[in-house]
Amino acid sequence: MAAFFRREIFRIVALVIGVVLTIVGAWLLLHRPSFVESAAVQPRVDSAVDKVITARRDAVLNASSDVPFGADNEMNILILGIDSRKEGSEQHCDAIHMLTVDTDNWTATMTSVPRGTYTYIPPGNYEETEYYVANACAFAGLEYGVDQIERIVGVKSDYVVTVGFSQTYGILRALNLPTVESLQWLRHRRSYQIGDPQRSQNQAVFMKDLAVKFLDEDGLSTPMLYLLYSFVDTEMDFATVKALHDGFIASKIVDRPDDIALTMKPEYDTELMHLDLENPDAQIAALLDRIRPVTSKDDLSDRTIEEVQKELVAYLDDVLASGDSLAREMDDQLWRQVVQEGERERLHFAFVEAYAYELLADDHDAAVQLVADYILEKQTLGSLVWESEGRDLLDSLLQ
Structure with missing residues (x-):
């Protein structure tokens, strides 16, 4: 009896499957024209999307540069880290570094300016403690701040490159670097006796370390280089950025780290400190432990x-x-x-x-x-x- 029911169940299941397949086959036969039309539409949609993406990629990655590297062998690039918070619109110049590139010998000098360096800010009615260059950018505008920085350094910039706090996160993440720890390192000053100048020096050393790390014989891929470029604001075109990138790689700057010189104006007696990118936690913890006893409970x-x-x-x-x-x-x-x-x-x-x-x-x-x-x-x-x-x-x- 059990065998009989199993045979009957098998026949019923087989019959149901047969009916379902017949219905599906009939539906496909009856609806074949619209099915073919739908399949034909999708490639056209994908093609339109791909066409736009390809055009955009070609426009940004294959542009040519008009910069006459051979005619003028020196380029001054002012790099500014802008601290703009969601609570307000003021933009403080919190990281200030003038990069001078010699394109004959492919050497570079980075001149750092501590954010607390004194400068006059019009109209001159601020508190005495507020007259420093980071505030010049915020209170009198970025253009005025740049003028004051150029006066302190003693050279005019050919290009200004600004990068915000959030964009710095994007750059670090794209390069597979520790984000929170790196930013704590770059912003920290309270543990140092000469806090602001040492922080400025740490920023310059960090950028030099990254240059030596990534400007090896392979360098960065063009799409990655453009992604990093997209995180900053500058009038320098991407073709110029790529020409500088390729020039330093061809000149084997990775084998000549001493040809990236670090200076500071005004001069301060700072230490040469590197962030251990493989294990930054211990360094950051040690810095924070120094200031923890004097940190307010209300501090962020x-x-x-x-x-x-x-x-x-x-x-x-x-x-x-x-x-x-x-x-x-x-x-x-x-x-x-x-x-x-x-x-x-x-x-x-x-x-x-x-x-x-x-x-x-x-x-x-x-x-x-x-x-x-x-x-x-x-x-x-x-x-x-x-x-x-x-x-x-x-x-x-x-x-």
């Missing part, structure tokens, strides 16, 4: 990273929900300060998507370029999931 350093991160994510979600223009937030790129990768990527895409649709009404090309640059960034970083999200967004903009 006594709050946990988790608390600060939770507040930052909540703030960014509130901005997205507000419906206000996102122009400033796109400049500040605060989402790059989010440590947790999933949250950071979610917020990054959400801001790009929202701002793309904000731009779409008045400037379709700008919206498309914004999303194309997002896709190129994710391609370079190997973020396949978010590259796909970007492609879908670009597809919707091209419809």
